[in-house]
Amino acid sequence: QVQLVQSGAEVKKPGSSVKVSCKASGGTFSSYAVSWVRQAPGQGLEWMGGIIPFFGTPKYAEKFQGRVSITTDESTNTAYMELNSLRSEDTAVYYCARGGRGIAVAGVLDYWGQGTLVTVSS
Amino acid sequence: DIVMTQSPDSLAVSLGERATINCKSSQNILDSSNNKNHLAWYQQKPGQPPKLLMYWASTRESGVPDRFSGSGSGTDFTLTISSLQAEDVAVYYCQEYFSSPLFTFGPGTKVHIK
Numbered sequence: 001q002v003q004l005v006q007s008g009a010e011v012k013k014p015g016s017s018v019k020v021s022c023k024a025s026g027g028t029f030s031s032y033a034v035s036w037v038r039q040a041p042g043q044g045l046e047w048m049g050g051i052i053p054f055f056g057t058p059k060y061a062e063k064f065q066g067r068v069s070i071t072t073d074e075s076t077n078t079a080y081m082e083l084n085s086l087r088s089e090d091t092a093v094y095y096c097a098r099g100g101r102g103i104a105v106a107g108v109l110d111y112w113g114q115g116t117l118v119t120v121s122s
Numbered sequence: 123d124i125v126m127t128q129s130p131d132s133l134a135v136s137l138g139e140r141a142t143i144n145c146k147s148s149q150n151i152l153d154s155s156n157n158k159n160h161l162a163w164y165q166q167k168p169g170q171p172p173k174l175l176m177y178w179a180s181t182r183e184s185g186v187p188d189r190f191s192g193s194g195s196g197t198d199f200t201l202t203i204s205s206l207q208a209e210d211v212a213v214y215y216c217q218e219y220f221s222s223p224l225f226t227f228g229p230g231t232k233v234h235i236k
Contacts, residue, residue: 033223035225037172037227044213044215044227044228044229044230045164045166045172045215045217045227045230046227047217047224047225047226047227050223050225052222052223055223059223059224061224062123095171095172097171097172103222103223104153104156104160104222105177105219106219106222106223107160107162107217107218107219107222107223107225108162108174108177108219109162109164109172109174109217110174110183112171112172112173113171114171115171
């Protein structure tokens with residue numbers, strides 16, 4: 001049974017950065033897509049970006065281009081999402097999720113982490 | 123970019139009754155190469171991460187009760203809960219994965235008990 005375990009809650013100042021980790025156990029990220037999705041308080045799901053092995057490089061939603069970086073470390077089965085230049089509107093729960101193998105199913109997110117609350121406040 | 127919309131925003135249904143959620147994409151998400159619609163449905167209960175219910179618009183994820191069904195093609199899709207149970211109270215999201223490697227969620231539909 002695949003489990004994605006994320007790092008703990010963070011409180012950050014505006015203008016700073018946050019890096020959230022997501023470790024896979026009982027499975028691997030190798031050959032699978034990884035996405036990061038956030039959810040502001042009381043709001044819906046927002047896809048931020050992800051890595052699909054076929055493409056090699058991460059892809060980001062236009063809204064986050066230049067401010068987000070998504071990486072994976074296959075040696076430790078861990079994915080990371082770093083968000084820079086934080087502002088209050090970035091306060092949200094951040095989720096990692098595993099997508100399927102192959103481009104066609106990369107967006108079918110079948111395993112999710114428990115979520116990491118990032119609070120941005122002065 | 124593909125824009126996903128859902129209706130209604132909120133839905134009150136009596137226990138045992140049918141719940142119907144609609145999802146519309148701004149562009150066709152039917153892949154002509156495999157005749158499959160690149161649409162998934164997720165269920166999110168309060169305080170929990172989303173859970174995959176359906177993919178390819180109508181294929182139920184393993185373990186999902188058969189009271190959940192998906193239909194539609196092209197730009198218009200529906201998630202139906204045939205007989206609402208108390209544990210189905212949640213927010214339901216559709217998501218397109220046609221524009222891979224970029225993906226878009228719908229705004230969500232909240233289902234509660236009448």
